[in-house]
Amino acid sequence: LGSVRAGRICPQVARWVAQCVPQDVDFELETVDLRDYHLPYDDESALPAHVKDGAYEQPHTRAWSAKVASASGFVLLTPQYNWSFPAILKNAIDHLYHEWSGKPAVIVSYGSRGGGKAAGHLRQVLDGLRMRAVATMPALPLAGKPMVDGQLADPGAAFADCVPALEAAFRELGAELRAPVGTPSA
Numbered sequence: 001l002g003s004v005r006a007g008r009i010c011p012q013v014a015r016w017v018a019q020c021v022p023q024d025v026d027f028e029l030e031t032v033d034l035r036d037y038h039l040p041y042d043d044e045s046a047l048p049a050h051v052k053d054g055a056y057e058q059p060h061t062r063a064w065s066a067k068v069a070s071a072s073g074f075v076l077l078t079p080q081y082n083w084s085f086p087a088i089l090k091n092a093i094d095h096l097y098h099e100w101s102g103k104p105a106v107i108v109s110y111g112s113r114g115g116g117k118a119a120g121h122l123r124q125v126l127d128g129l130r131m132r133a134v135a136t137m138p139a140l141p142l143a144g145k146p147m148v149d150g151q152l153a154d155p156g157a158a159f160a161d162c163v164p165a166l167e168a169a170f171r172e173l174g175a176e177l178r179a180p181v182g183t184p185s186a
C-alpha cells in the first residue's frame with residue numbers, strides 16, 4: 001500500500017485490485033501496509049546497497065528488510081501526490097536495495113486521471129533498482145467517481161474499464177515470476 005494517509009482509500013483500492021488477479025496465475029498476494037513499518041530517515045549509517053543479508057543496524061529496518069526479502073515480486077499500489085508517488089513509498093523503497101533488486105513488479109496507480117505521472121516516476125525508480133517492472137501499468141481514474149464518507153462508493157463500478165489492464169499486468173507478473181531472477185521473460 002503506497003499511502004499511509006489518514007482517510008486514505010488505498011486499502012479499499014487494494015482489496016478490489018486483489019480480486020482482479022486471474023485464476024490462471026499461480027501466485028499469492030499478501031497486503032503489506034507501510035503503517036506497520038516505521039522507518040526513520042536518519043538511523044542507518046550504511047548505504048543500503050552495501051548492506052548484505054539484511055544486516056541493518058536498526059530492528060525496524062531489519063523487519064522491513066525481512067518482509068521485502070520474503071517476496072518473489074511486488075504489486076506496488078500508489079496514489080498520485082503532486083504529480084508523483086508518495087514520499088512514504090520512496091522512503092520505504094530507499095531503505096533497502098538487494099531485497100528489491102532483480103525482482104519483478106506491477107505498478108498500479110490511481111489519481112484523478114489514473115495517476116500516470118506517479119506510475120512513470122515509480123517506474124524510473126524501479127529501473128534504478130534493476131527491478132523488472134512489467135510493461136502494463138494499470139491506472140485507475142478517480143475523477144467523477146462517487147464517494148461515500150471518503151471512500152469509493154463502488155470500486156468495481158468505478159474501475160470496471162481497468163480490469164483488462166489489471167489482468168494483463170498480473171499475467172505479465174506471473175510470467176516474470178516463472179523466469180529466473182535477472183532474466184527478462186521475453
Ligand SMILES: Cc1cc2nc3c(=O)[nH]c(=O)nc-3n(C[C@H](O)[C@H](O)[C@H](O)COP(=O)(O)O)c2cc1C
Nearest residue numbers: 003005008009010079080081082083110111112113
Ligand atoms: C498531497 C496530495 C497531493 C495530490 N496530488 C494529486 C495529483 O497530483 N494528481 C492527482 O490526480 N491527484 C492528486 N491527489 C489526489 C489523490 O490522488 C487522491 O486523494 C487519492 O485518494 C489519494 O490516495 P489515498 O487516499 O490512498 O492517500 C493528491 C492528494 C494528496 C493528499
